[in-house]
Amino acid sequence: MKKRYITLILAFVMVAALALAGCGTKTPAGGDAGSAAAPPAASGGSEQAGAPGELVATGSQSDLAKDKIVIGGVRSSTGTNAIFEQTAFGPQYKMWVDQLNKDGGIYVKSLDRKVPVELKIYDDGSEISKTTQLYEQLLADEKVDIIIAPVSTAALFAVAPIAQKYGYYMVAAEGGAKELEKYIAQNPNVFSVLGYSETQVPAFVKFAEEQGIESVFCAYIDDLHGTEYWGAAKPALEAIGVEIKGEQSVPLVGGFDANAVINAAKASGADAFLAFTYPDQGIPIALSAIALNYNPKLYLMGPGGSYDFIGGVLWGASGIDPAVGMEGVFGWGGWNEKSSARAAEYSQAFREYWIDKGDFWLNADGTPNADGTVYQDWWGHASYYSVCEIYQQAIENAGALTDEGLIDNALLVEYTKDNSFDTVLNQELRFTNNILLDDMYLGNIGQWQNGTFEVMDVDDRRTADPIYPKPEWPTK
Amino acid sequence: MTLFLTVLINGCILGSVYALVALGLNTQYGVAHILNIAHGEFIILSAFITMTLYAGAGLHPLVALAVAGPIVFAISFVLHRTLYKRVKDMSANIGEFEGNAILVAFGIYFIVQNLMRDKWGSATSGYQFMAFPVRIGPADIAANNLFVLLWAVVICVVYYLFLMRTRTGKAIRAAAQDAGAAALLGVKINTIMALCFAIGGLLAAFAGVLISMKEPFTTVSGMNYTTIAFIVVVLGGLGNVKGAILGGFILGIVGYAVSTYDTGMMFAVFYLIVLVLLIVRPKGLLGR
Incomplete structure (x- = not known):
């Protein structure tokens, strides 16, 4: 009987660990972040990529040979955070890349031509230890051109120093926290878009x-x-x-x-x-x-x-x-098709794109939408698509290759710090200390x-008069 | 008095679900020696089946008892007769089998969870059923919760009577006490083991049907119920049916009482109870 209790205790510990694993993905992970990478280099970007300007090798062999831009990322296709990959930034970057490639790819300034885009996305199973390991693999071994951010706030804490260490540019989509401000100051290659x-x-x-x-x-x-x-x-x-x-x-x-x-x-x-x-x-x-x-x-x-x-x-x-x-x-959050013409245009384009692929939004009974409805997130989606627009405009306006033939991320960082972007969220979107201030949001x-x-903001962004008090919950 | 009644009634509702969730795991471990990590996944599978029948086909959620129950029973029976029996045959002793069975259960856990995610996605799912309050004394209780309490109690009682009054029930109890002796007395021990594992699955399915009526769920929330089942089993005593029922209700009442002051503390108190029990009385309240 003793053996059975030992087995039971061991199993209980395993189960508790597994149950709590979900918590770790959504809470600050200072430990994870610390163990994920060495302290960020003071100028990680320029160390790898060299000084801006020196790297624009127009007409070089690497320029001519560049036949695709690989966008890497580690997202949570499974596990507790899968909902975000399924419904938040996931549908945005997939639509963006698809649309880019239908149009011949992304325009790279130094090449003066469009280059097709390839996604290389790994699944971390919503485990931060895997997230950091896979980003290390993408950045150190596979050397992708650019990276998109992981799913949760906690994962951002863990991945930011890795991006910084390898000199990669990263614009975070999901996740945001006051604590992240201090962290971003230590990792200046990282930008954050979502309001909090x-x-x-x-x-x-x-x-x-x-x-x-x-x-x-x-x-x-x-x-x-x-x-x-x-x-x-x-x-x-x-x-x-x-x-x-x-x-x-x-x-x-x-x-x-x-x-x-x-x-x-x-x-x-x-x-x-x-x-x-x-x-x-x-x-x-x-x-x-x-x-x-x-x-x-x-x-x-x-x-x-x-x-x-x-x-x-x-x-x-x-x-x-x-x-x-x-x-x-x-x-x-808060935006809708009345917020701006740009917001309306994006919202309709999103619906049109996903109307035949609505399987990422399910009805209450788990079946795909029979009525073709494509659901929006009226907080995050405008921000998430803006992230795609920021990447695109940074590459279009400052894109160049390093000696290794990769997109020079240092140039993208510099461009993003110094310029504004025409996005769904704001047509003159500008970062302040790598985050967005209130007036950038809809x-x-x-x-x-x-x-x-x-x-419902108490200013000119309000799109209707408030209903207060709330009406009773309806009954049949 | 109002607070006491509110805690008592809501605690019993919570406890009845906990008891049902734990009964299945207790049967699987107590007799078949399989600590089924995937227990919660079958609860969630049944919850999704119920939602699909209710929201998709307009059938009463209780109909799912007759659909999800046999499905999970059959899956569990087949799993035992194929995977677990083979693992048991290859294990040198019962201790080794229990260790290996946990690993198999982990594999099933991941497979079932991912199949459900492919089918139903990752979003939180749920539906409204009897979503109106009922006044009991000074307390407002959700009607769906009272409905769940009623059915959970009925299922627990029927299962208890099945174990106590039927020939198969007696064979199960005999196998739980001493499988070798039971075999010598003519009990078909392999069949009984498989049956117990399948009954555990059936109870998980019933729990899933009832849970779906009162709270939403996701394809990854099964482990929450497995954890609760473990706690109840430890509290009530390994392999003890009455212990699982008593443990479930005690934990439910304690859980609701703690939640009245701070819901976030509920699991902390549960873990504390387990820690204290494992040190002071590892057999559990009614353990053998």
């Missing part, structure tokens, strides 16, 4: 002040994201006189009881309920709110609240139109109104 607490929390606080919200209850995910958002929101709300009627952390691993969160929030009687959580927590919490008929005056879902498909998941099989079910619910908070995610 720094711009979104102040936008919500302004909104709360405008609408006279008197009290809030917050459920926040117990990782970097949740603690950062709530850590920023709590003092800011208190400063404008909003009473904090309750707060609860929510575990990253599933299996928690969302009813407990909603019962506590309901008992608090707060005006606003804030769920600073990922979809994996936000969806069960919202389903509990519906089942327990919890109707605060304001309901905010964190990441995921801006996804078109959220309505389908929450209301798809209920017989109630998801647009009616989601009426009045808030989420982070919006920071949004609200579902009649099936459209309307921008």
Whole structure:
């Protein structure tokens, strides 16, 4: 019997480790980052690539021989982060590369011609140790031309020093955190596009002040994201006189009881309920709110609240139109086809491209969209596609080859620091200390109104009047 | 009083699911000596089958008990008669078999999870079923949760009676106590082992059907339930049916009570309970 208990303990440890592996992918990974690479070289880019200008070898053998540009990346096609590769940046870069190649490839300035693009993407299984190992392989051994960023904030922490060490340029898509600002300062080859607490929390606080919200209850995910958002929101709300009627952390691993969160929030009687959580927590919490008929005056879902498909998941099989079910619910981010002509153009192009390939968005029953609907993320998608545009414009305007015949990443870094970009997000998008300031975004908070995610920022980006208080959850 | 009632009722709801999840694993390990790491994957597979039947074909979720149950039962039975039996035949002793079986289970875990991801994607899935509150005393309880509690209790009771009252149940209990002696007394031990593994799968399927009615899930959330099953099994006692049921309800009530103050602390308290138990009473509450 003793042996059986030893087996049981060993198995339990293995299971716990496996269950917690998912946590590690979404939390800051200082240890991982530290072990992933040696301290970044002060000028990693120029060390490998040489000084800008010296490397433009027009007409050289390497220029003539350059027949493709290899874009490498390590993404999470499997594991807990697969949802992001499947629905966030994944559809953007795949569409971008496909469109580039249909048009003959990407124009490289020094070559004065287009070069076809090849994707070399590895799957890390949502394990950061694999992410770093595979980036080392891509950069040190396989020597791809440029790299795209990994999936999560934690992976960005781990990969940034590797990109810096090998002198690679990297524009991050998913992931963003206040902590990342300091980290980016140490790894200046890395740029970050996605908005986060720094711009979104102040936008919500302004909104709360405008609408006279008197009290809030917050459920926040117990990782970097949740603690950062709530850590920023709590003092800011208190400063404008909003009473904090309750707060609860929510575990990253599933299996928690969302009813407990909603019962506590309901008992608090707060005006606003804030769920600073990922979809994996936000969806069960919202389903509990519906089942327990919890109707605060304001309901905010964190990441995921801006996804078109959220309505389908929450209301798809209920017989109630998801647009009616989601009426009045808030989420982070915020843009729509009314935000700008450029945004509308991109949104339509995205839908048209994916309309026949909609298998990355599924209906609530798991089947591909029968109605041809291509779902958008009204927070991230504009930012993610802008990342593709930034890469493209940097190469078009500053692209040149190194002695090794690879794209000179140092030139791309320099160009990105010094120039603006014409993107979906902003037609004069410019980085400040390698991140974007508030005025670069189309919006920071949004609200579902009649099936459209309307921008609710208290300024001229707002696309509709707010609905406050939120209407009751509909019933059949 | 309101808080006490809310904790008690919601804790029992949570506990009933935990008990059901643990019963399957307990049967598979207690008799067949297979610590099935892939247990949660079959729970999730059944949840997806239920959602597909409900959202896709408009069938009542309970219909899935008659669909997902036999499917997972058959898969589990075949897995035992092919993979696990072969591994057992090649193992020198039961200890070696248990170690090897865990490795096989890990392989099945990855295969099932990836097949589900290919079929249903990675997004969080779920559906609304009986999504309205019911007033019990001072507490509002979600109707779907009460429905799940009712069915989980029914399944636990039926399974307990099956073990206690039927000839097959007695053979299973005999095999659990001493497989060698049971074989000498005429119990077809290989069939019973396979049957137990399959019954474990059947209970996982039933748990998956019920879980899908009350909470959303993803293709990678199976391990959460496997972890909970392990904790309950340790708490209740290896191979003890009553222990698994009691452990499930205790853990559910403790879990909900902790969640009332901070949901994020729930798993920390669960792990603490396991640590203390393994040191103080490794047999579990009702362990043999």
